[in-house]
Amino acid sequence: MNLKRGHFTLNNKKRNRFIFRVITLSLLAAAIVFTIYSGFAKEKYNVLKVGDYAPDFALVDLDGIEHKLSEYKGQGVFLNFWGTWCAPCKKEMPAMGRQYEVYKDQGVQILAVNIAESDFKVRTFAEQYGMTFPTLIDKTKSVMQTYNVKPLPTTMLINPEGKIVRIITGEMSESDIEGYMEEIKPG
Structure with missing residues (x-):
């Protein structure tokens, strides 16, 4: 019975580690996507300043x-x-x-x-x-x-x-x- 309990505990630890890793990787992927999107958004809307030609509209x-x-x-x-x-x-x-x-x-x-x-x-x-x-x-x-x-x-x-x-x-x-x-x- 102790073996089963120990085996069960070991599986829980592995499962928890796996979940932690998936969450961590998901957060990193989201941060990378956000950084890339922000870079494109900044390029799309350059900040206008004195001396620039006013964009036509x-x-x-x-x-x-x-x-x-x-x-x-x-x-x-x-x-x-x-x-x-x-x-x-x-x-x-x-x-x-x-x-x-x-x-x-x-x-x-x-x-x-x-x-x-x-x-x-x-x-x-x-x-x-x-x-x-x-x-x-x-x-x-x-x-x-x-x-x-x-x-x-x-x-x-x-x-x-x-x-x-x-x-x-x-x-x-x-x-x-x-x-x-x-x-x-x-x-």
């Missing part, structure tokens, strides 16, 4: 008109990423609208890119805050990912040659907005 505005960034070459572009729920976005939209009225005829355009909200929410917000500049919706978040936008609001200043000259995260005052538009105004 095409998004549709609230009137169904497609806007391509490349169509604005030769003009300064104030590319603003925002959300209806974002308190700083609510504060800066009226100031952006006032400065847009001053600078739009001087070659500075605003493209306001909403991050994946419904047309109804965006339209209601745009009407409430008097947004007269193109208001686009990034329904798939592909532009947000391409531009590595993390916090909202984030604004990219793009010069007439298509290069990013400044990246601003967080709320801007009206005097900030005015200065930034001067910075990207052509000629």
Whole structure:
């Protein structure tokens, strides 16, 4: 009887060791897969920086008109990423609208890119805050990912040659907005 008990104990030890090894190897395999996936994801979305050319994109505005960034070459572009729920976005939209009225005829355009909200929410917000500049919706978040936008609001200043000259995260005052538009105004 002791032999059987000893034999049974030995089999339990072997079984436990086997289970421990399988779990350890599974965790190592998962870590390797995660590391490889992270490497590909980093390569896919390179971090943009000042001096880089702004990647082209095409998004549709609230009137169904497609806007391509490349169509604005030769003009300064104030590319603003925002959300209806974002308190700083609510504060800066009226100031952006006032400065847009001053600078739009001087070659500075605003493209306001909403991050994946419904047309109804965006339209209601745009009407409430008097947004007269193109208001686009990034329904798939592909532009947000391409531009590595993390916090909202984030604004990219793009010069007439298509290069990013400044990246601003967080709320801007009206005097900030005015200065930034001067910075990207052509000629």
